[in-house]
Amino acid sequence: AELSELRSRLQAVKHTVLVLSGKGGVGKSTFSALLAHGLAADEAKQVALLDIDICGPSIPKMMGLEGEQVHQSGSGWSPVYVEENLGVMSVGFLLSSPDDAVIWRGPKKNGLIKQFLRDVDWGEVDYLIVDTPPGTSDEHLSVVQYLSATHVDGAVIITTPQEVALQDVRKEINFCHKVKLPIIGVVENMSGFICPKCKKESQIFPPTTGGAEKMCQNFNVSLLGKVPLDPRIGECCDKGQSFLSEAPESPATSSYRDIIQRIQEYCDQHHLPEEKII
Amino acid sequence: ERTNLSGVRHILLVLSGKGGVGKSTISTQLALALRHSGRRVGIMDVDLCGPSIPRMFRVQDSDVHQCDSGWVPVYVDQDKSISLMSIGFLLEKPDDAVVWRGPKKNALIKQFVADVAWGDLDFLIVDTPPGTSDEHISTVEALRPHKLLGAVLVTTPQAVSVGDVRRELTFCKKTGLRVLGIVENMSGFVCPHCSECTNIFSKGGGEELAKHAGVPFLGCVPLDPQLSQSLEEGRDFIQDFPKSPAFPALAGIAQQILDGTSQQS
Numbered sequence: 001a002e003l004s005e006l007r008s009r010l011q012a013v014k015h016t017v018l019v020l021s022g023k024g025g026v027g028k029s030t031f032s033a034l035l036a037h038g039l040a041a042d043e044a045k046q047v048a049l050l051d052i053d054i055c056g057p058s059i060p061k062m063m064g065l066e067g068e069q070v071h072q073s074g075s076g077w078s079p080v081y082v083e084e085n086l087g088v089m090s091v092g093f094l095l096s097s098p099d100d101a102v103i104w105r106g107p108k109k110n111g112l113i114k115q116f117l118r119d120v121d122w123g124e125v126d127y128l129i130v131d132t133p134p135g136t137s138d139e140h141l142s143v144v145q146y147l148s149a150t151h152v153d154g155a156v157i158i159t160t161p162q163e164v165a166l167q168d169v170r171k172e173i174n175f176c177h178k179v180k181l182p183i184i185g186v187v188e189n190m191s192g193f194i195c196p197k198c199k200k201e202s203q204i205f206p207p208t209t210g211g212a213e214k215m216c217q218n219f220n221v222s223l224l225g226k227v228p229l230d231p232r233i234g235e236c237c238d239k240g241q242s243f244l245s246e247a248p249e250s251p252a253t254s255s256y257r258d259i260i261q262r263i264q265e266y267c268d269q270h271h272l273p274e275e276k277i278i
Numbered sequence: 279e280r281t282n283l284s285g286v287r288h289i290l291l292v293l294s295g296k297g298g299v300g301k302s303t304i305s306t307q308l309a310l311a312l313r314h315s316g317r318r319v320g321i322m323d324v325d326l327c328g329p330s331i332p333r334m335f336r337v338q339d340s341d342v343h344q345c346d347s348g349w350v351p352v353y354v355d356q357d358k359s360i361s362l363m364s365i366g367f368l369l370e371k372p373d374d375a376v377v378w379r380g381p382k383k384n385a386l387i388k389q390f391v392a393d394v395a396w397g398d399l400d401f402l403i404v405d406t407p408p409g410t411s412d413e414h415i416s417t418v419e420a421l422r423p424h425k426l427l428g429a430v431l432v433t434t435p436q437a438v439s440v441g442d443v444r445r446e447l448t449f450c451k452k453t454g455l456r457v458l459g460i461v462e463n464m465s466g467f468v469c470p471h472c473s474e475c476t477n478i479f480s481k482g483g484g485e486e487l488a489k490h491a492g493v494p495f496l497g498c499v500p501l502d503p504q505l506s507q508s509l510e511e512g513r514d515f516i517q518d519f520p521k522s523p524a525f526p527a528l529a530g531i532a533q534q535i536l537d538g539t540s541q542q543s
Contacts, residue, residue: 022328022375024408025298029438055409056295056442098441101295101448103410106380134297134408135327136375137383163510164302168328171375178377198472204501208510231478238437238480 006117006149009076013048013125015267016147017184018155020176022168024134026160027189027227029058030237031256032131035156036063037242038260040086045126048079050116051090052143053133054102054109060092064240068093076121089120106138113139117146127267134168136175144179153267154182156224159215160190161207166215173219184266185222187259188212193229194251204229225259227252282348283391283424285398286320288539291417291429291455295442297408299434300463300499302330303509304531305405307524308430310516311532313359317400320351322390323364324417325407326376326383332366336512342367348393363394380412387413391420401535408442410449418453427539428456430496430531433487434464436480440487447491458538459494460484461531467501468523496534499527 019032032049040047051059060066060080068080070093079087091102091112104112122128130147133139144152155176159169169186176183188211193202207213216223230252236243244253283289292305302325309319323331332338332352340352342363351361365376365386396402404421407413418426429450433443443460450457462484468475478501488495502524508515519525 023298024328025296025434055411055445056297058438058441061438061441099444099448101410101445101452103415103449103452105412105415109411136377137327138379138412141377141379160298162506164330164333167333167372168330170373171327174373175375175377178375193467193476193478195469195472195474196476197474198469200469200471202467202470202503204467204478204503204506206503206507206510208507229478231476231480234436234438234479 003149006146009118010150012123013128013150015126016128016130016150016152017263017267018130018132018143018152018181019158020132020140020155020172021134021158022136022170022172023159023165026158026165028158029053029062029131030233031156031158031187031189032129033059033062033237034242034244034256035260035263036086036129037244038257039127039264040083043085045085046124047086048122048125048128049086049088049131050128051088051092051131052113052116052139053131054091054104054112054139056133057090057092059088059090059131061240062237063088066240070094073121076119079120079122087122089116109138110142113142114146136171140175144181152181153270154184156184156263157186158189159186159212160205161188161203161211162205163209165205166209166212170215170219173221183221184263185224186212186216187224188226190229191226224262225255227255227259282393282395283402286396286402286425287400288427289402289404289421289425290427290458290535291404291406292432293406293414293429293446293450294408294432295410295444295446296433296439299432299439301432302334302405303505304430304432304461304463305403306331306334306509307515307528308532308535309360309403310514311529312401312536314516315532315536318359318398320361320396320399320402322394322402322404323362323366324387324390324404324413326365326378326386326413327407329364329366331362331364331405334509334512335360335362337362338366338372340367345395347395349395351394351396361396363390383412384416387416388420410445414449418455426455428458430458431460432463433460433484434479435462435477435483437483440483443487447493457493458535459496460488461496462498464501465498470503494534496531497527499524
């Protein structure tokens with residue numbers, strides 16, 4: 001019964017992409033925000049960005065929507081719109097102060113995630129992007145369970161090059177296998193830094209065990225791309241701007257754009273079967 | 279009534295609302311610095327989904343053994359001055375995901391608190407996962423009857439991190455956990471080739487937050503490829519790289535913790 005409620009709400013969603021990582025702080029939210037901006041650049045597409053990081057909701061700030069509130073209508077909760085074709089939902093919009101902590105155990109978090117999927121009136125959506133917290137716990141199990149009510153194209157897994165990150169990300173890959181979530185591919189973020197002065201490269205997060213490339217080979221998953229560090233990425237996230245628009249000439253921008261295109265191509269190859277629900 | 283924590287003089291939590299800011303790194307470096315100042319230190323790693331601590335000491339292949347009083351912590355070396363407990367030691371295969379919901383996580387944390395035979399320690403550092411959820415609530419509840427010194431909060435400089443750490447400060451307030459101070463990690467990068475400093479993750483947010491919240495600011499730790507490399511290899515950065523950019527700040531943080539405890543007694 002639960003799933004059928006969700007099914008009717010989500011039936012107008014064509015493609016769903018989960019952004020995961022075993023590891024915290026590798027750039028999931030950054031990537032989710034840029035993926036949303038990248039896909040929404042096509043004004044004919046309707047994009048939805050759902051932030052299910054209940055304890056550390058970064059998406060409102062990154063999308064320049066801090067302080068916005070959620071409004072209710074007859075058809076449910078209204079997402080907060082960045083552009084006409086880009087709507088966002090996050091627990092961040094439900095908190096009245098930036099100091100408010102959401103100190104909830106698992107079941108309460110699951111309840112809110114279900115509400116987000118059941119009660120938000122997304123309308124017709126071409127791409128639903130789901131940003132997740134790090135780990136393999138309540139939020140991840142629940143969202144996979146609830147999203148079984150719709151078609152999930154797959155997961156994009158974010159990592160940084162060093163083994164400390166990879167050792168957590170391998171677990172995430174195994175989690176995806178366990179819950180039968182297809183993996184679209186892996187993004188290696190913070191992949192090298194080029195000094196703006198001397199132009200020499202430093203590996204701040206060294207790929208001592210072969211980085212994402214080796215891991216992808218070993219697990220037979222696709223490496224979608226590598227994104228170098230650029231101080232403007234963090235700046236744009238803090239200011240709620242799209243790095244892709246603010247720094248179009250950055251090598252990081254071309255990497256992100258290539259990756260976004262690959263994800264789009266992957267989704268386009270997996271068409272939803274035409275279903276008439278009577 | 280004697281418990282497995284009776285011999286532990288101070289318990290310190292390392293928290294952050296935010297993931298990937300360096301909690302495990304700071305826990306590890308703090309332990310190494312305290313060990314070098316002659317203290318016996320334990321680390322309890324309650325990050326059950328992403329346990330980073332074993333590898334940072336190059337003991338990821340160690341097993342946990344039982345004794346009369348419970349589980350024997352894993353010793354980092356012969357002189358047993360640093361001991362560890364982590365779910366990382368309990369997994370059959372390191373790549374196995376621990377896909378547990380809250381209640382199971384809470385049960386293991388209670389065991390870590392009650393059943394590990396830590397013996398006599400000057401400091402027990404508790405490394406946590408990001409957030410303010412099951413692990414944090416259960417850890418504070420389980421440790422409340424014991425000598426909880428307080429919490430060190432780690433952030434990176436940018437607003438997106440500070441935004442989450444503000445919520446962690448609220449968690450500390452609500453649970454009555456004393457905040458020993460804030461560390462601003464990944465604060466600037468000095469190019470090893472030309473010495474130009476770039477603020478890759480911005481600068482100053484941690485210091486401002488400490489001021490705004492009225493808590494001590496413990497210092498800025500710069501990005502340091504030698505530190506990252508040491509963590510990858512499980513090396514003792516404090517011993518091996520005293521001239522590296524991150525060393526002064528890390529040593530300073532440990533000293534402030536020690537000064538704080540000597541003031542107490």
